[in-house]
Amino acid sequence: MDSGKGLLASELDSQRTLNPYVTGTSVVGIKYKDGILMASDMGGSYGSTLRYKSVERLKPIGKHSLLGASGEISDFQEILRYLDELIIYDNMWDDGNSLGPKEIHNYLNRVMYNRRNKFDPLWNSLVLGGVKNGQKYLGTVSMIGVHFEDNHIATGFGNHLARPILRDEWKEDMSFEEGVKLLEKCMLVLLYRDRSAINKLQRRSDWWWWCFMEIGEVDVETRKDRSYLDSGDYEEVTMNKSCSSPRTSAGATLIAKITEEGITVSQPYALKTFWGFTAYQNPTKGAEGSW
């Protein structure tokens, strides 16, 4: 950077996001029969340190939308403040109108692109999902304003690891159960492969909490038979014996009900992992020169 002899420019430079600090990883979203399903974990990484473990990166926006964010957490929180203001000011018209997912997505597109034009980007990839008037909507924006809609979307690593699975297995009008199952499959692959897989120290990844959100009408009853959803707080899951140590999994509760009127975020819960794969037992076997 410029050595800055008291220049205004250098002062402004220091107020730009030149690189991200606390970041969230992939967000995955799909359309399903009644609306949109989205998944992300709750980690906030400080470089490669897992600094925060319960960051909510899926947030309801207004009545009809759901926003998922990866990238800089503080920038996401600023975006949430923008959206709060937008929705409050829109609400003050008191005309019975409300902003739908399309409008919110459009707004975010403009904000992200406008900030890149000012060379002061918001360091996020956002996923916006929603339902309004029976219309499903799923879109995304990147930090420089690239945006599009699709039936399934994943940010960051998710675009490499989850979307091939989604392209293979996603279909129109999936049930809630099928949708959650598909997302869990994606998130499991991301859990296994996001972050350099041979780093033995980082295999301690039992702190990946999952946060599910859902838009659309879903029957509460159907969720009860999902065993890991209906138990209480924490449960100990002893993993395969060949693993060096048993791992703790957090098994938590609830994905609550939502209609077109509302949005439901599940309680955080952990996916059941299996670390007994031979590739994990000796990950560097056959990789000469490695430790």
Add this chain to the structure above:
Amino acid sequence: MASKQQANWSPYDNNGGTCVAIAGSNYCVIAADTRLSTGYSILTRDYSKLQQLADKSILASSGFQADIKALQKHLSAKHLIYQHQHNKQMSCPAMAQLLSNTLYYKRFFPYYAFNVLGGLDNEGKGCVFTYDAVGSYERVGYSSQGSGSTLITPVLDNQLKSPSPLLIPQETEAVDLVKDVFASAAERDIYTGDRVEITIVNAAGIRREYAELRKD
């Protein structure tokens, strides 16, 4: 400190894509593939790079998607104002000049967009305008822009730079040629593929066709 893990950011990205337009005596064919990419990744396989700006002008653009979208919105807004002021649709040559001016206006922070504008002129003849990112433009009989242009342009040169105007193809032949050049470009250009969207403008109006391309 969580230092430079990420590369310093760039305000531009190349989202790839190929645009082709061919002008005939009484028609114009404008086409672009529907793949949107970044680096070695595909973002979506179904993104339209075509935008109808007026009754008889269609813009095909490749390059940086966010810039392209901003450009399209700007041109559409300008056209709306034009309609209010003149109570008519802008002609394709007028739109061509507007596009040039719009691109040059951002000469020092350009729209990273490679455009081909096609349609019918005031005489009802097919017209194609081809651009660079900062607004230089030219009226031509055919053009290709974007990531597959290096593969397509010589083929169009060979097939269309005809010694006689009598050899200018008929509409259906032009559409077939477009399908072929896109299928060929998709063989070698990783940024071209999935599907090609073809619009045909003629006296009857606008018709749209799709053809499947390689998805790998």
